[in-house]
Amino acid sequence: MKTRKTLIAASAALVALSLLVSPLMASAQAKTDKTIRQAFRTGCMAGPLYTTCGNRLDETVLQGLAHVTWKGDGVKALLAESWSTPDKGATWIFKLRKGVKWHDGKPFTADDVVFSYNTYADPAVASIIANNLSDVKGYEEFRSGKASSLSGVSKIDDHTVKFELNGPRPLWVELKQIYFSILPKHILGDVKPSELARSPFWTQNRVGTGPFKWSKYVPDQYVEVVRNDDYFLGKPKADRIVYRIFADIPSILNALAANEVDVMSYEGGGIPVSDIERMQKVPTLTVLPNVDAGLPTYLQFNFAQPFLKDVRVRQAMIYAIDREKIIATVRKGTGKISNTMFPATWAQSPSLNPYKYDPVKAKQLLKEAGWDSSRKIDFIYYYADQVNKDTVTAIQAYLAAVGVNIVPRLLNPAEIQTVYKDGTFEMGYFANGQGLDPSLGALTSTCGAQLSFTYCNKRVDELYDLGLSESQREKRAPYYQEISKILNEEAFRGWLWYEVRPLAFNKRVIGASEHYAEMPTLIFNLPVYNEVEKWDVK
Amino acid sequence: MTTYILRRLLVSIPILLGITVIVFFVASKMPGDAVLAMISTETPQAEDLIKLRRGQLGLDLPLYVQYGRWLWQLLQGNLGYSFQTGESVIDILLARIPATLQLMGTALLIAIVLGVAMGVVSALKQYSRTDYTFTFLGFAGISIPDFFLGMVLVYLLAIQWPLFPTSGISTAGEPYSLVDNLRHLALPALALGLVRTATFMRYTRTSVLEVMNNDYVRTARAKGLSEWLVVVRHILRNALIPVVTVIGLTLPVLFGGSVIIEMIFQWPGIGLMFIGAVTARDSPVIMGYVLFSAVMVQASNLLTDMAYSFLDPRIRYD
Numbered sequence: 001m002k003t004r005k006t007l008i009a010a011s012a013a014l015v016a017l018s019l020l021v022s023p024l025m026a027s028a029q030a031k032t033d034k035t036i037r038q039a040f041r042t043g044c045m046a047g048p049l050y051t052t053c054g055n056r057l058d059e060t061v062l063q064g065l066a067h068v069t070w071k072g073d074g075v076k077a078l079l080a081e082s083w084s085t086p087d088k089g090a091t092w093i094f095k096l097r098k099g100v101k102w103h104d105g106k107p108f109t110a111d112d113v114v115f116s117y118n119t120y121a122d123p124a125v126a127s128i129i130a131n132n133l134s135d136v137k138g139y140e141e142f143r144s145g146k147a148s149s150l151s152g153v154s155k156i157d158d159h160t161v162k163f164e165l166n167g168p169r170p171l172w173v174e175l176k177q178i179y180f181s182i183l184p185k186h187i188l189g190d191v192k193p194s195e196l197a198r199s200p201f202w203t204q205n206r207v208g209t210g211p212f213k214w215s216k217y218v219p220d221q222y223v224e225v226v227r228n229d230d231y232f233l234g235k236p237k238a239d240r241i242v243y244r245i246f247a248d249i250p251s252i253l254n255a256l257a258a259n260e261v262d263v264m265s266y267e268g269g270g271i272p273v274s275d276i277e278r279m280q281k282v283p284t285l286t287v288l289p290n291v292d293a294g295l296p297t298y299l300q301f302n303f304a305q306p307f308l309k310d311v312r313v314r315q316a317m318i319y320a321i322d323r324e325k326i327i328a329t330v331r332k333g334t335g336k337i338s339n340t341m342f343p344a345t346w347a348q349s350p351s352l353n354p355y356k357y358d359p360v361k362a363k364q365l366l367k368e369a370g371w372d373s374s375r376k377i378d379f380i381y382y383y384a385d386q387v388n389k390d391t392v393t394a395i396q397a398y399l400a401a402v403g404v405n406i407v408p409r410l411l412n413p414a415e416i417q418t419v420y421k422d423g424t425f426e427m428g429y430f431a432n433g434q435g436l437d438p439s440l441g442a443l444t445s446t447c448g449a450q451l452s453f454t455y456c457n458k459r460v461d462e463l464y465d466l467g468l469s470e471s472q473r474e475k476r477a478p479y480y481q482e483i484s485k486i487l488n489e490e491a492f493r494g495w496l497w498y499e500v501r502p503l504a505f506n507k508r509v510i511g512a513s514e515h516y517a518e519m520p521t522l523i524f525n526l527p528v529y530n531e532v533e534k535w536d537v538k
Numbered sequence: 539m540t541t542y543i544l545r546r547l548l549v550s551i552p553i554l555l556g557i558t559v560i561v562f563f564v565a566s567k568m569p570g571d572a573v574l575a576m577i578s579t580e581t582p583q584a585e586d587l588i589k590l591r592r593g594q595l596g597l598d599l600p601l602y603v604q605y606g607r608w609l610w611q612l613l614q615g616n617l618g619y620s621f622q623t624g625e626s627v628i629d630i631l632l633a634r635i636p637a638t639l640q641l642m643g644t645a646l647l648i649a650i651v652l653g654v655a656m657g658v659v660s661a662l663k664q665y666s667r668t669d670y671t672f673t674f675l676g677f678a679g680i681s682i683p684d685f686f687l688g689m690v691l692v693y694l695l696a697i698q699w700p701l702f703p704t705s706g707i708s709t710a711g712e713p714y715s716l717v718d719n720l721r722h723l724a725l726p727a728l729a730l731g732l733v734r735t736a737t738f739m740r741y742t743r744t745s746v747l748e749v750m751n752n753d754y755v756r757t758a759r760a761k762g763l764s765e766w767l768v769v770v771r772h773i774l775r776n777a778l779i780p781v782v783t784v785i786g787l788t789l790p791v792l793f794g795g796s797v798i799i800e801m802i803f804q805w806p807g808i809g810l811m812f813i814g815a816v817t818a819r820d821s822p823v824i825m826g827y828v829l830f831s832a833v834m835v836q837a838s839n840l841l842t843d844m845a846y847s848f849l850d851p852r853i854r855y856d
Contacts, residue, residue, distance in 0.1 A: 035711060037710065037711070042814050043622055043814060043817070043818055045622075045623050046622060046623050046624065050576065051576070123590055124594075126587065126590040126591040126593075126594050128576065128587065128591070130587060131587060143586065194594060197623075197624035198619055198624035198625070199624070202623070202624075203623070203625070216711075218710075218806075219630070219633050219634065219806065220634065220804075220806035220810055220811065220814075221706065221707065221708075221710060221806050222710035222711055224710075224711045240711070242710045242711035244706070244710040244711075245804075246705075246804055247801060247804060247810060247813065247814060248801065248804075251704065251705045251802070251803075251804050254692060254696065254697060254704035254705065255704050255705060255706075257697055257704075258696055258697055258700055258703065258704045260703060260704060260705075260706075411569075412568075412569055412570065413570070413575065413817070414568070414569060414570025414571070414574055414575040414817070414818075414819050415569035415570045415574075416570070416574070417570065417574035417588075418569060418570055418574060
């Protein structure tokens with residue numbers, strides 16, 4: 001009889017299954033509250049000390065003294081009310097906002113600020129953004145163990161903090177301070193620095209000062225934050241934000257198309273160009289196909305290789321590639337031709353060489369340089385999506401047509417830093433975030449910088465320093481324009497285009513697509529002030 | 539029987555250890571490491587920082603020391619802490635195993651129920667139109683990879699005809715409800731289950747056909763038993779023995795298959811966790827997954843052997 005019982009149980013299960021797939025069960029839950037559903041990438045939960053992709057949470061929960069605004073043209077005072085410098089940027093006095101409370105009701109004071117900056121700089125914490133504090137006095141001593149704290153940051157009174165830098169840095173607030181979110185000393189102050197990463201604070205109850213309070217984190221599923229009624233910039237319009245965690249882009253697109261999420265994340269990639277049309281056909285979505293990613297894409301030359309030292313060889317490679325055609329075909333019209341490093345037009349010289357497609361000229365330059373067309377060039381790339389793979393194939397074909405033979409090699413993302421460090425490659429297809437400010441270029445094009453790959457031009461170094469000696473954009477522009485011209489003429493890189501990162505937003509959320517449409521370039525690795533408290537749900 | 543189980547358990551210890559040794563050293567040969575994977579590819583990083591973080595995670599030690607530390611922790615019942623989030627690996631696993639078991643269990647149920655039923659019908663009505671249809675579907679099912687079926691299901695039943703959600707285990711930010719959970723479960727479980735259904739169906743059909751022609755079946759019919767009893771008591775019970783083996787052997791395959799299905803459906807189980815851990819070179823989590831799956835496979839093999847002796851009284855383990 002046992003067998004019959006099994007069979008009965010089995011058929012009962014079958015009935016249950018058929019019930020399960022019945023469309024009658026598809027009862028959408030009525031939502032009474034205003035919920036913004038935002039896509040969020042995996043691997044971003046470790047908090048601002050250890051991850052840069054988690055910065056979207058710093059925009060709603062934790063906050064800094066001042067964040068860069070979405071328009072990229074300045075900073076918005078948040079936990080600081082105002083700041084001033086008596087000596088052209090060598091010392092900064094921050095007046096903190098009064099009456100701000102942490103989400104658990106404790107008052108926010110200067111102690112939290114001093115604690116936070118010390119935490120980021122602490123070698124035992126090993127935060128990945130610590131190097132942005134290298135301008136602060138005492139940083140080197142603290143890092144090397146000669147000092148037990150960051151001497152350049154000190155409390156004057158409960159609502160005033162002083163920062164002392166290693167010399168005048170007129171743009172320090174706009175370019176460096178913006179990386180740091182303030183952490184609650186009353187919660188984290190007792191945690192051993194080396195154990196900070198393991199603190200349940202980051203996942204269980206991230207107490208901040210922002211417009212939304214930490215409510216819940218369900219691993220690999222979502223983070224929920226709810227409205228902070230006491231927010232100092234006014235009560236947010238939305239009741240809550242649910243950050244749904246995704247491991248890949250296709251699932252985000254599906255969820256957008258099926259009205260399951262409202263706002264896309266831009267970390268890790270936007271809509272692949274092959275999917276833009278499909279997304280544009282979804283009536284509930286606003287698609288922004290031309291969001292500038294602030295990422296110049298280029299052929300990287302390893303200047304340590306003697307055969308790449310001749311400027312004519314490098315120029316020839318740019319002339320050899322029909323960039324307009326690649327954009328129009330492989331990249332379906334997305335992307336903007338670039339001829340130098342900086343995406344911001346104010347930093348570009350008006351007289352850049354456009355390197356128009358000219359294979360004859362390319363051949364001639366190569367001939368003059370005595371190019372050996374039997375050479376095989378080790379060519380690395382790390383974007384594994386189809387469009388970029390096709391792009392590399394197109395580049396390979398264009399270069400082969402003038403007698404330059406590259407052998408593409410796809411790198412795993414985890415290998416990139418190793419290759420950067422060892423310089424074990426000859427050429428590559430790279431992109432590099434430059435969205436925030438042209439001064440970021442110094443990290444990748446000055447003498448001795450890792451990503452310069454031994455390129456060195458003293459004048460460029462000098463100009464980068466000059467560019468940071470002024471705070472007015474009009475006064476800084478000539479320096480960057482000169483750099484842009486030098487890097488363009490010397491073909492420091494094989495300039496290709498500025499990448500776009502197409503994004504889509506559900507029309508039921510008011511504020512998201514509007515803000516992203518106003519961004520001149522996307523800003524990576526940083527919290528951005530996006531007025532989230534004013535976003536609303538229809 | 540007890541001695542047999544004990545012996546099997548004892549033998550499995552060196553096997554498990556061997557697996558962890560191999561995986562640990564092979565995984566460490568993957569290019570890059572946790573620190574390099576964590577920092578942004580778009581900004582260069584200061585050397586001292588990478589060094590600091592490596593030291594903090596113990597990545598600067600020789601490999602055998604790293605393995606020794608891991609093993610020592612394991613003996614104390616601790617699987618270490620994730621390099622990525624700092625959470626304890628045991629907590630990470632425990633939080634995700636139920637989701638994977640739910641998905642695998644449902645998929646297996648679908649596969650067994652549908653597969654055995656279709657196989658029996660197919661065999662009893664050999665060379666009928668139903669048999670040919672089922673055979674055709676069976677071959678189609680064996681040939682289609684589960685991830686492809688998953689994507690087709692999402693396209694058809696979640697986007698074109700939105701009956702089910704595209705991904706996830708339940709609606710994010712809503713309180714848990716069984717109905718909601720089951721709606722999310724339907725597509726991934728079907729994708730994972732339907733492909734296995736085909737295998738079970740083919741095995742059941744062959745096995746039933748073989749048993750059907752035995753003398754005792756003819757005797758049972760001759761003594762006037764109803765057809766139902768003949769099928770259930772005499773044919774099925776004997777025909778299912780090889781099928782049980784196949785089910786047991788499917789468990790590890792199902793386990794592997796659920797990794798890719800969890801990825802496609804963003805199902806928050808240990809498969810999705812494993813992919814994230816590999817990308818991030820998060821070796822404590824990778825090792826946790828490997829150990830758990832190795833234990834699962836060992837256990838399912840043992841259970842299969844035990845089920846065997848239960849179904850076939852001739853088989854005895856001493």
